[in-house]
Amino acid sequence: MKKDIILKAENISKQYRLGQVGTGTLIHDLNRWWHQVRGKENPYLKIGDTNDRSTKGNSDYVWALQDINFEVESGEVLGIIGKNGAGKSTLLKILSKVTAPTTGSIKSRGRIASLLEVGTGFNGEMTGRENVFLNGAILGMTKKEITSKLDEIIEFSGCERYIDTPVKRYSSGMTVRLAFAVAAFLEPEILVIDEVLAVGDAEFQKKAIGKMQDISREGGRTVLFVSHNMAAVKSLCTRGIVLENGTIKFNGDIDQALDVYLSNDNDTEHSIVFDENTKREGSRNLEFVSLEIRNQNNKLSQEFSIGDDLNIKFKLKNNSNESRSEVAIQIKSSDEMPIFHIMARDSNYELKHTYNEEEYNVVLKDLRLFPGFYNITLISANTTGHEIYDNIENALSFQVVDGGKYTIRSLPRSVGLMFLNPEWQKTNS
């Protein structure tokens, strides 16, 4: 059976000009126009750096997106993830027709409505009801459509009492609720959403995510969703695209996409020596020099099975003759959920320093984590924990893979996090 492709992006690229608009721009514009008049290609399309915001480029032009190709099936919820500046928002802007791509095209079989912001065009002087109509119309609804859904929208927003009050008297939370309510009742075939769920209180966020799920499941609508909220992405999306520096790094199953995204920096490393480029915080009275992860055979490794032993080996340098200190090791899952917080004192161990540089090994016996990616964070502090000497977030990551001595069934990360095999007994003898 052929797939029902509702949206297709072909070779989408977007070039931006860096720096300020001034006389230089005018000269470029004239040059571009002169090439166009003679029927030649735009001379500035050939140049341009890839989009890596941290490095200094050679060109005034930069490719925010480069050769993006993907297809979306009808009814699919596609998550688009990537670091800041990876090109997510640019892609969404192109999809929602806010800006045009420099090259390439997007073909669509359905109306696209975009929700890049909640409450676009809200006017403080107008009442809630008037704003519902205005905002709905901006998002592409007709007056008739809005009228037929007005009661539902007001009920969903929970602002019934204030609906005839000017919006400028609303609390910011109420404005957002009302605005989201309008958007939630949009009925396009394709809905493009950017981070809008990062608003409102917890209760409303839950309601919003629930509504999103309803939209995609029952409505059979196609949703493209961009967010940094990994939990939301995970619960909503069926497929994921990982963007990095303006190109697609991964396109496929959402769980894999999240793993690819979150293990981005160090996906094949099992040891690291920290240097001036390491992102760290603290007074550096003591600092971590290096970190290694080894398996039970004392071999450097990044892959482990359930039940294996994990050796965390780190070197600590004493910069100010501290005699004692405390070290904490935090292990987080790939969606940034903290799982373990291990401290030396929990194991009745004291770090007493005699040498300038010392090496420690922490053995985590019988690893009970479900398959997936996990990150190790290192923290060095004084013995009371009040002064942080060094804190390196997600210094290394390791992977737990299927297999090992306990595994006799498949263990997807979606069903659990910790593997336990307790004792079972029958008690009605």
Place this chain on the structure above:
Amino acid sequence: MNDNNSPNDWLFEITPKNKFFSLNLKEVWQYRDLLLLFVKRDVITVYKQTVLGPLWYLIQPLFTSVTFTIIFNNVAGIDTGTVPPFLFNLAGITVWNYFTACLTGTSDTFKANAAIFGKVYFPRIITPLSVVISNLIKFGIQFLIFVSFYIFYYLTGSNLTLNASLIFFPVLIAFMGILGLGLGMFISSLVTKYRDFTYLVGFGIQLLMYLSAVMYPMELIKKKLPEFGWLVEYNPLAYIIETARYMLLNVGEISILGLSYTLAITIAVFFIGLLIFNKTEKSFIDTV
């Protein structure tokens, strides 16, 4: 939902550039409710939280007319014939105000609406159109003032007559709106990249008023300043205002040649404005 999978069966396509000329009227029609809501928003929010409210619509042309009457008629001694100078000026100012409002309102379309345009797509032309329409309402109110004073002067014995061509007055006002819209769209597109034009509009409009026969009859400038008269003669706005006064007050002259010229310029300006506007709307958000 569409089950047909033939490869050419796309509803629409997003491409780097618009076709050379594409005013998607169908799309504009789909968004007609938005147009009306924008108009409503402009009208009800403009004088919110002011004491005098919509009275400001009236105060501005009245005071301008009084000032003009004192300066140009009483001090400078411009002769307006049988028509009371105040009424003469009020007619010119009312029509001129509509043009100014359309031009200034539309000329910063992209800049002023960057926040909305950057977040959601709708046919961008809706915004300048809504400005022209909401200003039409404002013009209507100001025109009523003119009508009241007309009746007042008529009853107090001034020699006032209407011209039969008055039935074409709405067409004339439409010209004025379209000319303002076309010029405004043109400038708004340039402003996205080169802010210099904002300043140009600011003082340009002031100067243009003196070249548009607002406070003097066209004939007068030709007589008194023969070497600069062509400046006024080549200004389509001057013909519109002169014709408006001809229709309303039966003064001055109506020039078929001048009006044809105005019509041609209006259509040309509108289409050039639309063309540039269409070209700009696709990617202005990157430069604004």
